[in-house]
Amino acid sequence: MTEVKVRPFECWDDFKKYRMEYYKNYLEAKEKGGIRWAGSAWAFDPVPAGLGEDVYPLTGEPYGATCAFFRDFSYRALEAIERKGVARDLCGYMRNYWGSIVLDKYLLADGTEVEPFPKPDFNFTIHICCTHAKWYHYAAELEGGVPTYAVDISVGPGYLLDDKKIEYVVRQLEDAIQWMEKVTGREYDDELLIKAVENEAKSMTLWAKICKLNQATPAPMEEKSMFSFYVLTLLKRSDEKVVKLYEKLYKEVESRVKRGIGALTYEQFRFVTDNPPPWPFLKVYRYLEQTYGAVSVGSIYTFGLGGAWKCMDEKGEKWVWEPAPTPEEVGYEIHDRRSALWWTAMFNLKYRASWQHEYSHRIRKLETYQMIKDWKVDAIIMHLNRGCELWNMSTLEVRDYLVKQGVPVATYEGNMADPREFDEARTFNVIDSFMQSLGVEKLA
Numbered sequence: 001m002t003e004v005k006v007r008p009f010e011c012w013d014d015f016k017k018y019r020m021e022y023y024k025n026y027l028e029a030k031e032k033g034g035i036r037w038a039g040s041a042w043a044f045d046p047v048p049a050g051l052g053e054d055v056y057p058l059t060g061e062p063y064g065a066t067c068a069f070f071r072d073f074s075y076r077a078l079e080a081i082e083r084k085g086v087a088r089d090l091c092g093y094m095r096n097y098w099g100s101i102v103l104d105k106y107l108l109a110d111g112t113e114v115e116p117f118p119k120p121d122f123n124f125t126i127h128i129c130c131t132h133a134k135w136y137h138y139a140a141e142l143e144g145g146v147p148t149y150a151v152d153i154s155v156g157p158g159y160l161l162d163d164k165k166i167e168y169v170v171r172q173l174e175d176a177i178q179w180m181e182k183v184t185g186r187e188y189d190d191e192l193l194i195k196a197v198e199n200e201a202k203s204m205t206l207w208a209k210i211c212k213l214n215q216a217t218p219a220p221m222e223e224k225s226m227f228s229f230y231v232l233t234l235l236k237r238s239d240e241k242v243v244k245l246y247e248k249l250y251k252e253v254e255s256r257v258k259r260g261i262g263a264l265t266y267e268q269f270r271f272v273t274d275n276p277p278p279w280p281f282l283k284v285y286r287y288l289e290q291t292y293g294a295v296s297v298g299s300i301y302t303f304g305l306g307g308a309w310k311c312m313d314e315k316g317e318k319w320v321w322e323p324a325p326t327p328e329e330v331g332y333e334i335h336d337r338r339s340a341l342w343w344t345a346m347f348n349l350k351y352r353a354s355w356q357h358e359y360s361h362r363i364r365k366l367e368t369y370q371m372i373k374d375w376k377v378d379a380i381i382m383h384l385n386r387g388c389e390l391w392n393m394s395t396l397e398v399r400d401y402l403v404k405q406g407v408p409v410a411t412y413e414g415n416m417a418d419p420r421e422f423d424e425a426r427t428f429n430v431i432d433s434f435m436q437s438l439g440v441e442k443l444a
Helices: 012-027 060-069 071-082 092-103 132-142 163-184 190-213 223-230 240-259 283-292 300-304 337-351 361-374 395-404 424-437
Strands: 035-039 055-059 122-127 148-152 269-273 294-299 309-312 319-323 379-385 409-414
Touching: 012 055, 012 223, 012 240, 035 132, 055 060, 060 071, 060 092, 071 092, 092 132, 122 132, 122 163, 132 148, 148 163, 163 337, 190 223, 190 240, 190 300, 190 319, 190 337, 223 283, 223 294, 223 300, 269 300, 269 361, 283 294, 283 424, 294 300, 300 361, 309 337, 309 361, 319 361, 361 395, 379 395, 379 424, 395 409, 409 424
Parallel strands: 035 055, 035 122, 122 148, 269 294, 269 379, 379 409
Antiparallel strands: 309 319
């Protein structure tokens, strides 16, 4: 077995610092005379940017994952919201978020608890799954009344996109701007919108290009570290600081590939995953790395949640894992509000990978199988995630399809954001049995 050079990421602390400042900025927004807004990580975050340079978001899914990572806080938050009658089978992120409001405690990125929970000036989100809009309607009630606006994006997969569908979303965004001006009392700045839309495209395309580099052998990144990188596309991808951080990360990963620097000292097995991970139990990844030299090179979740990809070809016959183009690369000029809203609507509807497979098991099958081939992996380990109905609704159909294609598949049960629904010992037994069945020996 060949020993590979490894070293820490030079930009690791920069990403960590950004996450810390992100949550702190939201907390302290009012002290700076700024605006707070809350919403899905999939919301059109360039749109509120037009309200000023002192606008601070809190995206719910990453916040819910942060809560889940700190198990003690998550236990209290989940139990608090359940005492109000909320069912345990709803979105795990959402229940942690609601529970945080009920506890009246806000969690920073390092686990520090702050009181009270900072109330947003408005909620701005999208609706594609059964919980997104309802998430913020109920949060608004829990917080004593918060203006809430949700954009319906359920227009079908990107390869079937047409001008009528784009226009449907653009008009909602135009109405949203007028609504934001009314609820905040601020005048909207189209130049800030234009810059934010350009930054969004750059951030999402850069993340896709970074993920593409992980096709190399040895893999320059492992997925557990990627969780700390990809999340910036879900916090504030329209921020120029995020663009610069991804430019820095791209150069570093590219350099690692050229110099043969890997994620693991011994890489003897490559796999992908498919669902949000069990955030309270990320040790699963370290167990695979340290016990078997097995590296997770990514997933449709990590790559597709905030990455911009070409996705299905125009005929809807094949999935294409190639980074999507930016406005500059296709010669599209963003010069006013209308052109900016058109681009962000089109770009997300067509190129956001995680918005494609929600419409068809077939799309997700092709998407996953193409990843397995392009990233040259030996198997897939699938999380049967009770915490997200949207991401888990076609997991078993994909499993059956991959088995028929000859791909080794392992599954384990859990919940991305509820630590009470994960059996650590059983999961490690599943992993051991799976690796032994494939003849993968433990590292000495």
